[in-house]
Amino acid sequence: MAGLMRILLGMAAVAILAAAAGAWWAWQQLEAPGPSGEAVIVDIPPGSSLAGISRRLEGEGVIRHAMLFEWYGRVSGLATQVRxxxxxxxxxxxxxxxMARLVSGETVLHSLTVIEGWTYAQMRAAIAAHPAIRHTLDEASDETVMTRLGRPGEHPEGWFLPETYRxxxxxxxxxxxRTAHQAMVEALxxxxxxxxxxxxxxxxxxxLILASIVEKxxxxxEERGRVAGVFIRRLERGMRLQTDPTVAYGVGPGFEGRLRRVHLQTDTPYNTYTRHGLPPTPIALPGKAALxxxxxxxxxxxxxxxxxxxxDGSHYFSTTLAEHNRAVQKYLETLRARRQAE
Incomplete structure (x- = not known):
């Protein structure tokens, strides 16, 4: 009987030592550096199980032991907090x-920079081309987009703030x-x-309309305020704005990048050479400085x-038409000289 007790005690001691050794090993592994020598980006889809996540992380070289990682998540209670x-x-x-990263929800952030002076169409194109954005509006019209943003019947141009979005x-x-639109509403x-x-x-x-013209x-x-001042004074005196960017916008998608006399003479709602006042909508997305x-x-x-x-894109500002005409001639001479030098 005494011999049997010694055997049982010995077995128990071995089991305790084995359990302690296993616990020590597990503890060491949880604190051990992962195998990957460089940063790894892993996308965890919604609804993924901890077992599936563990295998994925092991396969990507983030961790060494998927089963240990899964066990740790369940024993610690963190498994249900993974996002x-x-x-x-x-x-x-x-x-x-x-595990701490998976629980924190601090996911990778992508970015899209909307450039000041872009049109709404250019912004839509940039969004459509971005690989990290989920595309739901590929076939949606501008009218549909504005309706889904809670602004039915409104023209979309100008209503989105140029900024870097993460x-x-x-x-x-x-x-x-929606984020860019709300940002513009607040900025305006x-x-x-x-x-x-x-x-x-x-x-x-x-x-907003005037700011879009100033932007273009x-x-x-440093010239934004002076440009805006010219337009404000022309509006106050009942003078036509006579600004080329509005004419170009009125030509539409077919505009090839160079205004011709026929464009300036063709009346459209955006032709500020043929019509007084502001055009009916913005012509671009103005930034905060233009606003x-x-x-x-x-x-x-x-x-x-x-x-x-x-x-440098600078302008010459004139008080009289005669002075302006001289500045125009000087501009044309400068252009010719630059072309000859090329």
């Missing part, structure tokens, strides 16, 4: 660090448009609240401006 998404695991992340993979095109309201007294603008929307006409950031310039124009005597022809 789907696209994750970036730095080189040699430990299993504990890997988002997780799988964000829909409609979500991104902020600008309108700071407007100068007695402007010839009757609504925030008219400020400005080559240098600020539209409502806080620079005072001065200038009623005209024309490009200098220099590579």
């Amino acid at each position: 789907a998404g696209e994750y970036r695991f730095p080189a040699h992340d430990t299993p504990r660090e890997v 988002f997780p993979r799988g964000t829909s095109d409609l979500e991104l448009l 309201q902020d600008a309108w609240e700071t407007r100068r007294d007695a402007l010839p603008l009757e609504s925030p929307y008219e400020a 006409e400005t080559g240098l950031a 600020a310039a539209a409502v806080q124009p620079v005072d001065g005597p200038w009623l005209y401006f024309v490009a200098t022809g220099r590579p």
Whole structure:
């Protein structure tokens, strides 16, 4: 009997030692650096099981032991807190660090930069070409998009703020448009609240239209306020704006990039050479600086401006038509000289 007890005690001791050794090994493995020597990005689809995630991570070289990782998730209670998404695991992340990332929900963020002066159509094209965006609007008309954004019947041009937007993979095109639209609504309201007294603008929307023209006409950031001032004074005096970008917008998608006399003489709602006042809608997506310039124009005597022809995109501002005509001639001479030098 005593011999049997010694055997049982010995077996128990071996089992305890084995369990302790196993626990020690598991603990060490959870703290051990992962096998990958470089960062790995893994997309975890919604509804994935912890077992499937563990096998995926082992296959991608993020962890060494899928079964141990799954066991750790279940024993720790973290298995139910794992979130789907696209994750970036730095080189040699430990299993504990890997689990912490999956629980944190800190997924990889992609970006799309909407450029100041882009048209709405250019923004739609950039969104459609982005590989991390979930595309739901491929066949949707502009009218459908604005309806789904809660603005039925409104023209989309101008209503999206140029900015860099960051988002997780799988964000829909409609979500991104909604974010950019709300950003513009807020930016326009902020600008309108700071407007100068007695402007010839009757609504925030008219400020948005003017800002879009300023955006397209400005080559240098520091000239935005002066350009806006010229347009404001022309509106106050009942002068036509006579701005080329509105004419080009009115030509439509067929515009080939160079305005000709026939374009300037063809009447459209956007031809500010044939019509007084602002065009019916914005002609581009203005940034915050252009919005600020539209409502806080620079005072001065200038009623005209024309490009200098220099590579910096600067303009020459004139007070009289005679002075403006001389500036136009100088601009043409500069262009000819540049072409001859090429």
